[in-house]
Amino acid sequence: MSLSEFALIDRFFAQRARQGPRRATLGIGDDCALIAPDPGESLAVSTDMLVEGRHFLPNVDPQALGHKTLAVNLSDLAAMGAKPRAFTLSLALETPREAWLEAFAEGLFALADRFDCELIGGDTTSGPLNLCVTIFGDVPAQAALRRDGARDGDDVWVSGTLGDARAGLGILRGEWPAERFDERERASLHHALERPEPRVALGLALRGLAHSALDVSDGLAGDLLHILERSRMRASIDVDAVPRSSAMSKLPIETQRQCTLAGGDDYELIFTAPRHVREAITDAGARVNVAVTRIGTISALRHATDEPSIAWHDASRSPLSLTLHGFDHFDAH
Amino acid sequence: MSLSEFALIDRFFAQRARQGPRRATLGIGDDCALIAPDPGESLAVSTDMLVEGRHFLPNVDPQALGHKTLAVNLSDLAAMGAKPRAFTLSLALETPREAWLEAFAEGLFALADRFDCELIGGDTTSGPLNLCVTIFGDVPAQAALRRDGARDGDDVWVSGTLGDARAGLGILRGEWPAERFDERERASLHHALERPEPRVALGLALRGLAHSALDVSDGLAGDLLHILERSRMRASIDVDAVPRSSAMSKLPIETQRQCTLAGGDDYELIFTAPRHVREAITDAGARVNVAVTRIGTISALRHATDEPSIAWHDASRSPLSLTLHGFDHFDAH
Known part of the structure; x- marks a missing residue:
């Protein structure tokens, strides 16, 4: 040069x-x-x-x-x-x-x-x-959507679907066979990895509604914890409510969960908001044409000395113990 | 890691x-x-x-x-x-x-x-x-000191001394023998290379006085040309007036000129200002404890189609043709 x-x-x-x-x-x-x-x-x-x-x-x-x-x-x-x-x-x-x-x-x-x-x-x-x-x-x-604003009783919401980028990376890396997906699904997962759509309009629409927000770059599990730590709160999350694309169903359920909860590179928004604005949030999502899904709730720490944490459960409210630590994602430093 | x-x-x-x-x-x-x-x-x-x-x-x-x-x-x-x-x-x-x-x-x-x-x-x-x-x-x-504000008749000023960083780099690179300088000089040249002092106080003091300014990162010759190009002006510079430290005199005159005019990495300010603020500028330099030196003048282009350029001369006003192109400096991209 x-x-x-x-x-x-x-x-x-x-x-x-x-x-x-x-x-x-x-x-x-x-x-x-x-x-x-x-x-x-x-x-x-x-x-x-x-x-x-x-x-x-x-x-x-x-x-x-x-x-x-x-x-x-x-x-x-x-x-x-x-x-x-x-x-x-x-x-x-x-x-x-x-x-x-x-x-x-x-x-x-x-x-x-x-x-x-x-x-x-x-x-x-x-x-x-x-x-x-x-x-x-x-x-x-x-009006800024900060990480330290989550309050007791807030709903936890997420935009779009999670895990697609990580599933797409898994195909490129040969972690799971590309043949498991049809051509449209492969294209969609690849697109999620390489062409994330920043949720700018949704972020603007959430001003005055959401108490806290961040974007998912390292995976839901790790990123939600940032909100909990800065807000000194805990969360209960319904793993089965976490939105995922139809293509994801081609992967084993354990892998689906790892991709959606710890896959990273999603660039969707996680946010918390009080119950009384549920309808307003659904309307906001519809207005900007982005799906928004409730996946859990925020609660106060039981004791001031408790550490902020996430309790996972499935649709039947049975507690789940997930092994997410060590599942590597692309965007990890 | x-x-x-x-x-x-x-x-x-x-x-x-x-x-x-x-x-x-x-x-x-x-x-x-x-x-x-x-x-x-x-x-x-x-x-x-x-x-x-x-x-x-x-x-x-x-x-x-x-x-x-x-x-x-x-x-x-x-x-x-x-x-x-x-x-x-x-x-x-x-x-x-x-x-x-x-x-x-x-x-x-x-x-x-x-x-x-x-x-x-x-x-x-x-x-x-x-x-x-x-x-x-x-x-x-x-009040911002822009590059496009130089005017016909402005003086051209420079802060501190130029070329020291390049002379220090030349020692590290073995381009000239370290023994040519005494220990204090070597330390001072090395310091200029590794510890440039940003002229923040001088920049603030020049608000309302200077018509244009920039900092010297690629060398006086190249950087002054940025002011001339954006201001559509030409400059006449007295090469012998360009301030240099006493250590520089240990190098051949040609090398001194290359270091001071095209050495780069100086992080001194070049600025232009009208004649009637000469005293105010000297006072400003004294107030912030930074030497400021007049090295030339700005003139209008003779014809609208002329290209902005620098005419170099020595203390006796004899024109100099300098070969500065190709003298590599550290900070060049």
């Missing part, structure tokens, strides 16, 4: 950035970009670093990678109830290949344009493939 | 973050941090990715690396006249070593605390060593 090649990449991204929406006072090309939240609002800020072999396979379709690189960050805004505004992109590349970059940018900017999210800065360097996005959204601080 | 090791690192940084100043509404531990600029101001945003072999040598002192990782980002805020507020840190590591991380964090947080800049989020992943910081500062949009 040469310096001029990297200068070309910079120019390429800057050019694409200028074609998009303009929401920054000052964008690419200066020492800093300048942005400001809407009056009275705060900026929600999140950052994610994606590394080959950890977050995507070496032979991943670059267009899908462009999509996912931004999608996982948009998902963090969604989980906060924030409206996307802008992002920065830093990338390290061993050898810039024009076709690869073109496709990557295609996937990235298609999603950015769809969510009115402007590229305002970044950095390009030579090095082992690494993608780092920092994303910014607008939200009134008091 | 194991997942739990990475969880420990996260906790380690989060803990250190909590010991620092608190300027965010919501910091580490949720899907997003929440920040807002001071009323009426904007957030200046910049991001830099540092890669081993490109931006630092494999055997670099981790404490110095922690310092430099944040310093190069603070320098971008300085160049904008922005007041540091917060930053995110994403890092990929092959194998987390506690002593290395401890020292890295030591260098990082020492600088963060000094500039009242809070760690509000980040990401840790396993992978080839990579450090990505996104930084935020406050600045009234109309």
Whole structure:
């Protein structure tokens, strides 16, 4: 690679950035970009670093990678109830290949344009493939969907279906035979893995309804625990109520449970909300065209010294002891 | 490495973050941090990715690396006249070593605390060593020191001395014998390379005085051209006026010029300002204890179709034709 090649990449991204929406006072090309939240609002800020072999396979379709690189960050805004505004992109590349970059940018900017999210800065360097996005959204601080707001008696909800991405990864890795699924199912699981849809509209619709929320990146079991720990609460979850796609039924029940509860890479929202807004939440889901499902309840800790935890049970309310620890998921650091 | 090791690192940084100043509404531990600029101001945003072999040598002192990782980002805020507020840190590591991380964090947080800049989020992943910081500062949009504001008749100024970092790198690389310098000089050049001091106070002091500014990361020649291109101006620079440390005189004059004009990694400010504020700028430099030196002037392009360019001359005003192209610097992508 040469310096001029990297200068070309910079120019390429800057050019694409200028074609998009303009929401920054000052964008690419200066020492800093300048942005400001809407009056009275705060900026929600999140950052994610994606590394080959950890977050995507070496032979991943670059267009899908462009999509996912931004999608996982948009998902963090969604989980906060924030409206996307802008992002920065830093990338390290061993050898810039024009076709690869073109496709990557295609996937990235298609999603950015769809969510009115402007590229305002970044950095390009030579090095082992690494993608780092920092994303910014607008939200009134008091309306933000935090992790520490779950309350005694809240319902626990989840959007979409869980486990599909992990099932798709299992096919790519040969953990279960691809032939178990028909072509449509394989495509759908693969799509879940490579093209997660950030639940931005749902996050916005949950402002004023949900007490707490986060997005599922490491798996329901681990991520729900983050809400419980920060809210000092416990949860009771009906494993059979956890929504899963029809394709998942082709896997053994144990594997289904591992995929849905600890598969990770789902980028669906888990949220808690009081009972009296059940109908409002169902309506919100319908309005933004995203399924929302109640899977359990939040309770206060019995003793102040108790550790926050999840009690799993099945549809008949029989307690389940699940072995989820050690089930590796793709996105684990 | 194991997942739990990475969880420990996260906790380690989060803990250190909590010991620092608190300027965010919501910091580490949720899907997003929440920040807002001071009323009426904007957030200046910049991001830099540092890669081993490109931006630092494999055997670099981790404490110095922690310092430099944040310093190069603070320098971008300085160049904008922005007041540091917060930053995110994403890092990929092959194998987390506690002593290395401890020292890295030591260098990082020492600088963060000094500039009242809070760690509000980040990401840790396993992978080839990579450090990505996104930084935020406050600045009234109309007071920001941009690159496109240079005007006909402006003086060109530079802070500190240039070329020291490149001279220090040349010693490490064996491009010139270390014995040419005494111990104090070697230490000073090495310090310039590994511990650049971001000119934050100077940037703030230049608000309302400078028409344009940027920080020198790729070398004076290349970086000044960014101001000229965005301002559609040309510059005349007195090469002999470009400030250099006494240690630099131990190198041949040609090498001195290459180091000062195209060495890079300086993180000093180049800025332009009208003649009538010369005294105010000298006073500002004295107030923040940073040398500021006039090195040339800005002129309008003779014809609208002319390309922005730099005319170099020596102290006797004889034009110089310099061969700077191809002189490699450390920080070049």
